[in-house]
Amino acid sequence: MTKIKRLKWGVTIAAAQTEGAYDIDGRGASIWDTFTEKSYKIKDGSNAKIATDFYHKFKEDIDLAVDIGLQIFRFSISWSRILPEGIGEINPQGIKFYNQVIDYCIQVGIEPWITAYHWDLPQKLQDKGGWTNREIVNWYAVYVAILRDHFADRVTHWILINEGIVCIGGGYFLGVHAPGKRGIRNFISSTHHLLLAQAKGFTVLKEKSGLQVGTAVSCTKIEPYGNTIRDRVAANKIDALMNRLFIEPHLGLGYPDGDLPFLKRISKYYKEGDLEALKTDFDFIGIQTYTREVVKAAWYIPYLGAIQIKSQNRNVTPSVMGWETYPEGAQYFLERFAKYDSNKPLWLSECGMALAADEDDQERINYYQKIIKITETVSHKGINLKGVLLWTLVDNFEWAEGYIPKFGIVRFDRKTLQRQIKKSGLWFKKYLSEIK
Numbered sequence: 001m002t003k004i005k006r007l008k009w010g011v012t013i014a015a016a017q018t019e020g021a022y023d024i025d026g027r028g029a030s031i032w033d034t035f036t037e038k039s040y041k042i043k044d045g046s047n048a049k050i051a052t053d054f055y056h057k058f059k060e061d062i063d064l065a066v067d068i069g070l071q072i073f074r075f076s077i078s079w080s081r082i083l084p085e086g087i088g089e090i091n092p093q094g095i096k097f098y099n100q101v102i103d104y105c106i107q108v109g110i111e112p113w114i115t116a117y118h119w120d121l122p123q124k125l126q127d128k129g130g131w132t133n134r135e136i137v138n139w140y141a142v143y144v145a146i147l148r149d150h151f152a153d154r155v156t157h158w159i160l161i162n163e164g165i166v167c168i169g170g171g172y173f174l175g176v177h178a179p180g181k182r183g184i185r186n187f188i189s190s191t192h193h194l195l196l197a198q199a200k201g202f203t204v205l206k207e208k209s210g211l212q213v214g215t216a217v218s219c220t221k222i223e224p225y226g227n228t229i230r231d232r233v234a235a236n237k238i239d240a241l242m243n244r245l246f247i248e249p250h251l252g253l254g255y256p257d258g259d260l261p262f263l264k265r266i267s268k269y270y271k272e273g274d275l276e277a278l279k280t281d282f283d284f285i286g287i288q289t290y291t292r293e294v295v296k297a298a299w300y301i302p303y304l305g306a307i308q309i310k311s312q313n314r315n316v317t318p319s320v321m322g323w324e325t326y327p328e329g330a331q332y333f334l335e336r337f338a339k340y341d342s343n344k345p346l347w348l349s350e351c352g353m354a355l356a357a358d359e360d361d362q363e364r365i366n367y368y369q370k371i372i373k374i375t376e377t378v379s380h381k382g383i384n385l386k387g388v389l390l391w392t393l394v395d396n397f398e399w400a401e402g403y404i405p406k407f408g409i410v411r412f413d414r415k416t417l418q419r420q421i422k423k424s425g426l427w428f429k430k431y432l433s434e435i436k
Ligand code: BGC
Pocket: 014, 017, 162, 163, 166, 218, 288, 350, 391, 398, 399, 407
């Protein structure tokens, strides 16, 4: 039997969902500040101006993570807190804030990890086209170099871009996330630029030796509705879009345009050497998975030829997110990614379950018990899984869903901003102390 190495357990949070302090200490506006001004775009009409006030309460949150026994604290940097205009002048107070977060993590014995980009583009860059503008490859590289120069002396693990497909799919194709753009042209150009930026960001970070630099890929198991060729083709298309597009070009496999022909249009945005430049030998890959989708062929849907069968119309109980909670996807994707390269270190860099305020937190315990079982199964199979980061610590601003879904193992009161460890957090604390 393969000897199981002890996994590391940690937590992930993101700036736009937690920090608040949107106009404090020199921070510039981000696309999420602008997007949430149209309150009808957000299910409960809320915004993230205060969010969980991590900006002022970071010590309390880091203490909670430590108290629960977590070993890794992954947080994202707000680009517009560092560079209010997106490029140009650095905001020293932004640097100071993240220095404090990093130093406090180290002081209390939890490892800080940085996500360089978790969807909150500076509005000033969006005014220039955002991800649709190829210049963003350079803007991002400059930003990442600043992060490297200020923080890489103390932070070893870096995730360059969180979930390209959700960022670009939601923000530049469907328009349900900031900056609310739609359409195939926006999607295609942004996809190519985001991947190029990520590849360049990798090179920039690796200029400093000793860093572990990876990406975080959104993974959704896609299944055909019926056992027909048409439904299987439809499922392959959606799978290429959701699960392959934002990793295979980096692995040197090119764009998955065989299964998803509309991607051939990306060539319009190629410059000489681009395909080569996309190749990136990440030090690790982060898999992030929550749900599963079932799709059916639909000739009338442009580009995709497929429609989603909503979870309400399937034999599953949808979560408050409207999606099926599907921990089994973790096993499926860990095994699948190990097939790309069995040596590559893999992390489950996000997984979690959404509950409504009045739902029993025991459900989350059951969910994480399944995740733990999966980590044991895949480790026995010899898969190079390093650890798991929970989504998330404190309930927070869930993008277009506002504050309705609760993903945290810590509850928080929006009026008093008080935190309280939930049953699932206490359960984790016990579990982590037992495996020590
Ligand atoms: C994102 C998080 C988000 C979570 C739950 C992930 O896709 O990285 O920002 O809150 O899913 O929807």
